[in-house]
Amino acid sequence: MTSTAPPGPAPASPPATTAQPVIRARGVSMAYGGTDVLHGIDLAIHRGEVFALLGPNGAGKTTTVEILEGFRRRSAGEVSVLGADPERGDDAWRGRIGLVLQSWRDHRRWRVGELLSHFATYYPEPRDPAALLAMVGLTGHADQQVDRLSGGQRRRLDVALGIVGRPELLFLDEPTTGFDPEARHEFHLLVERLARDEGVTVLLTTHDLVEAERLADRIAMLVGGRIRACGSPAELARRAAARAEVRWTADDGTTRRERTADPSRLVWELHRDADGPIAGLEVRRPTLEDTYLHMVHREDDAPAPEHPDGTDGAVGAEARAA
Known part of the structure; x- marks a missing residue:
């Protein structure tokens, strides 16, 4: 999934979203042809929360996130993101969302500073491009063409493009791929600062269990198209069968x-x-890794028992309480 143009302008004073979850999904299902990919996903993610979605390849993470971003139509269920159905989100709605995707292939001939400054013009109150370059460690590469950046440098630029418009909601898809340990540490501090100081809600997908445990307030484990467990890293570790x-x-x-x-x-x-x-x-x-491996291996044995609302026992009560 790639993007060919920055989102439309965001409203200067977006409506408050503190009373209701920033993201709410109820009974979301998805089928491709005769194959069911998602089986009644329930989520409630609140303002200022860093929420991680974990799962093996093929679990349905990408499909889930694309539905929430408005890039894919669901087969069934209800979804509200920033108070709107993503399937009908307009440019103003998209301007309130930041995306850091796994791979960007656009704007290769732009210079780094020029591209960031160009994106900033689409927002009423953008971050200062120079300050943002310093924040992600790219000040010395401002005059370099995007296609000459290393993989890690390009990832830093992706992050800068994702937050230049001061989004209320930030989707991070494997954000630290290619980062060295120091860059990864600085990025983690940045995410924590965005959530703590600015109230940005962050939905993180990652295969890095250490990263999820470090950053996330709550983690949902998606296996076989079902959320098998949801809770804080400590809660999930306590639930481990190991x-x-x-x-x-x-x-x-x-x-x-x-x-x-x-x-x-x-x-x-x-x-x-x-x-x-x-x-x-x-x-x-027991660690978060123990929990994760148990959930993945359990999928090979038998599906988790479902509640009438489409959730499994591990998450149903929490989702309904949210």
Whole structure:
């Protein structure tokens, strides 16, 4: 998916969206021919929230995001983004949204500074292009042609183009692909600042579990066209089917390990039975990665049981409460 032109102008004073979720989806389904891709997706994402959508290739992430962006018609269900149905979003609505797509192929002959300044003219209160170039680390490349940028530099420009219009809602599709560790760290700080200081709502799709755990207030795991779990990184880790692992060194010097759903009790029992400190004692609790892998592997066994509203047990109650 690419874009050939910047969005239309945004209204100078967009309507408030704090009372209702910035993004609300109810029972969203999608079928291509006879193949069902999405099975009743429910989402509620609020202002200033960084929300990550995780899932393996083919899970339906791209389809879901394209529906929310207004680039794809859904087969069934209700969607509201910034108070409007994306299928009927006009230029003013699009001007309130920023996009950082996986791949941009346009404007290759433009110089970096010129392209950013050109995009800025489409908005009533854009960010200063020079300051934005500094923010994404491209000041020294302002006079360079876009098609001569490295992959990581081009990704930084994508981010700058996505936020030049001060969007209320920012879609980030694998945003840090090609970033070195320092650039990735700076980008994470930028996203946190946008959400915290400016109230920008961010929908992030990524395969990087560390990035999702670092940035996201909540994470939805999309597997097989269904949301299998939704919650904060800590909540999802606690839900992991994988048990915690307790490791310690026995009196004979051998390393012992035991998996348990109640590591605190096991540690207490070890201390109760020990004559002194326990060497090498370590508790490894379930991680976000454990949760993710469990959800992906569960898809190979059987579909999650569905509620009448099309959600599965892990997310239905939360979605309805939102």
